Amino acid sequence: MTYNHMQAKGVTQLLYAYSPGIEPKDTAAYLERYPGDHIVDLIGVDGYQFERESYMKAMNDVLSVMMQVSRAHGKPMAITETGYETIPDSVWWTQTLMPIVEKYPVSYVLFWRNARERDNHYYAPYPGHPSAPDFVKFYECPRTLFLRDFNSIIFDNK
Numbered sequence: 001m002t003y004n005h006m007q008a009k010g011v012t013q014l015l016y017a018y019s020p021g022i023e024p025k026d027t028a029a030y031l032e033r034y035p036g037d038h039i040v041d042l043i044g045v046d047g048y049q050f051e052r053e054s055y056m057k058a059m060n061d062v063l064s065v066m067m068q069v070s071r072a073h074g075k076p077m078a079i080t081e082t083g084y085e086t087i088p089d090s091v092w093w094t095q096t097l098m099p100i101v102e103k104y105p106v107s108y109v110l111f112w113r114n115a116r117e118r119d120n121h122y123y124a125p126y127p128g129h130p131s132a133p134d135f136v137k138f139y140e141c142p143r144t145l146f147l148r149d150f151n152s153i154i155f156d157n158k
Contacts, residue, residue, distance in 0.1 A: 003039045019044030019080040022058040027072075030065050042107070043070045044080030052089070052096055063104045070105070079109040083123030090130040093138035102143055 006014060018040045024030035034040065045062050049055035063077075070077040079101070084092050101109060114122035125132040139146060 003035065015041040017042040017044040017078065017080050019046050021045070022047035022062045024062060024065055027065055027068050030062070030069055037073055037075070040073075040075060042080075043073070043075045043077040045078075046081035047079070048082060048112070049084040049092075049096065055084075056096060056100060059100045060103070063100065063106070067104055076107040077105065078107045081110055081112055083112040085123060086120050087123070087125055087129065087131040091134045092131055093134045094141075095134075098138060098141065098143075 003016060006012075016039055018034055020030060020033070022045060024032070043066050045059075045066060047055070047059055047062065059079075059082075063079075066077045069075070082097075084096075089096065097109070112123040114124055114126070125135045138144060
């Protein structure tokens, strides 16, 4: 419906991600509502941590399924939404997230919002947050790229 509406309005410069939750256990379940390769640009997943072990298992399971779908459909894959609200684990970035991400050909990871209008509703650390030093380690990992990295690649390598 969104795709058709945007096409009817002449909006053609959007990328469309297909992003179910972490529940699908196989490719058939993952593709249950897939609108088709002619619409979808990116294979994704939306999954949040509530309990560490179940999050890690579910993300590994769904990313394994996504890797099959990505290859079969010729689409890049990403973690289109994730996070751990208030990030109560000071080493979440390198000890929970990175061990998952480094095993799969993930194009990007998007963390959910930091809500200014709601107390304790944030998914990225701020200066002084207990997980900020670990986030810096995640940032410095050679397997991660951030906007600054892209800017230096694009603008510094003319």
